[in-house]
Amino acid sequence: MKIAVLPGDGIGTEIVAEAIKVLNVLDLTFEMETALVGGAAFDAHGHPLPDATLKLAMQSDAVLFGAVGDWKYDTLDRPLRPEQAILGLRKNMGLFANFRPAICYEQLVGASSLKPELISGLDILIIRELTGDIYFGQPRGRRVATDGHFPGSEEAFDTMRYSKPEIERIAHVAFQAARKRKASGSEGRVTSVDKANVLETFQFWKDVVSEVGKEYPDIALDHMYVDNAAMQLVKEPKRFDVVVTGNMFGDILSDEASMLTGSIGMLPSASLNSKNQGLYEPSHGSAPDIAGKGVANPLATILSAAMMLRFSLNQAAAADRIETAVKAVLAQGLRTPDIYSAGTTQVGTAQMGDAVVNALR
Ligand code: IPM
Ligand code: MG
Numbered sequence: 001m002k003i004a005v006l007p008g009d010g011i012g013t014e015i016v017a018e019a020i021k022v023l024n025v026l027d028l029t030f031e032m033e034t035a036l037v038g039g040a041a042f043d044a045h046g047h048p049l050p051d052a053t054l055k056l057a058m059q060s061d062a063v064l065f066g067a068v069g070d071w072k073y074d075t076l077d078r079p080l081r082p083e084q085a086i087l088g089l090r091k092n093m094g095l096f097a098n099f100r101p102a103i104c105y106e107q108l109v110g111a112s113s114l115k116p117e118l119i120s121g122l123d124i125l126i127i128r129e130l131t132g133d134i135y136f137g138q139p140r141g142r143r144v145a146t147d148g149h150f151p152g153s154e155e156a157f158d159t160m161r162y163s164k165p166e167i168e169r170i171a172h173v174a175f176q177a178a179r180k181r182k183a184s185g186s187e188g189r190v191t192s193v194d195k196a197n198v199l200e201t202f203q204f205w206k207d208v209v210s211e212v213g214k215e216y217p218d219i220a221l222d223h224m225y226v227d228n229a230a231m232q233l234v235k236e237p238k239r240f241d242v243v244v245t246g247n248m249f250g251d252i253l254s255d256e257a258s259m260l261t262g263s264i265g266m267l268p269s270a271s272l273n274s275k276n277q278g279l280y281e282p283s284h285g286s287a288p289d290i291a292g293k294g295v296a297n298p299l300a301t302i303l304s305a306a307m308m309l310r311f312s313l314n315q316a317a318a319a320d321r322i323e324t325a326v327k328a329v330l331a332q333g334l335r336t337p338d339i340y341s342a343g344t345t346q347v348g349t350a351q352m353g354d355a356v357v358n359a360l361r
Pocket of ligand 1 (some may be wrong): 087
């Protein structure tokens with residue numbers, strides 16, 4: 001089981017260190033190799049995704065990823081910005097299926113900004129297509145005026161596009177996930193989120209998902225416009241089971257859904273290719289404002305490591321153990337600042353990781 005460890009920038013190094021502590025107390029043997037990525041790689045090698053890092057990732061069974069980005073890189077040319085590292089890994093490894101579960105742990109019901117009854121028992125799965133859409137559309141760029149009136153760029157453009165096979169494969173992933181969840185008590189519903197009322201790309205998306213849906217008569221399919229979905233997610237989040245959508249809408253809706261769980265610091269993610277090779281990262285970013293302070297919540301990364309064990313390394317029992325340990329730690333009342341509420345005990349990043357390790361032991 002070969003794991004490429006890419007901590008990245010900001011709080012990335014702190015939270016990944018805690019996930020590694022947790023992996024190291026399981027009775028399993030991993031081959032782990034660490035490499036620079038994002039701004040850290042740019043500083044050392046002049047590129048956010050050096051060849052050696054990409055090669056290591058591609059040759060591993062799984063990538064454990066922290067986060068990338070810092071405001072200090074905002075003025076770099078786009079190909080050199082830290083975010084290009086994660087986009088390059090997704091594209092080069094073909095990680096088209098992004099799983100972002102939003103599960104509300106009972107102990108954190110009070111940490112959400114929503115009323116407890118709306119989110120208690122919440123367990124939804126957002127599946128975001130990750131290698132297409134406006135993120136990777138061509139052409140993109142800027143047009144410079146030639147009439148002399150505008151010396152700089154006159155307009156900028158990005159192209160939204162999806163091919164039929166791209167939509168089909170993510171739709172199959174969503175229906176299969178819904179089927180699996182149905183077997184353990186979920187409703188068996190896929191909600192496909194689009195903007196078919198305005199965008200041609202998403203009318204096509206809707207048509208292709210409907211077509212694929214005919215192969216899954218046991219799964220209910222409904223379609224929702226993205227603006228309505230954004231509203232329904234906070235109005236009645238438990239109406240959803242599996243949500244499938246494109247890259248851009250999935251980016252936005254998964255951040256929104258994370259707040260249903262109390263904190264974005266709790267939300268893990270998995271990005272898989274067709275060979276079940278995967279990249280595992282917290283859904284949150286590099287949080288430069290709290291980097292180095294030892295206060296970041298490591299649980300999203302620890303839970304991402306659990307997803308890694310389950311999806312790419314075939315170690316479901318170990319994944320269950322980690323998830324049980326996280327629940328135990330929350331039940332003990334330990335909270336990083338992002339999930340703190342009166343009557344609980346505030347801890348830092350390392351203390352939280354240690355607590356999970358102790359619970360595992
Ligand atoms: C995410 C992030 C990335 C994205 C950024 C860092 C490129 O927001 O994983 O959701 O937009 O996909
Ligand atoms: Mg995002």
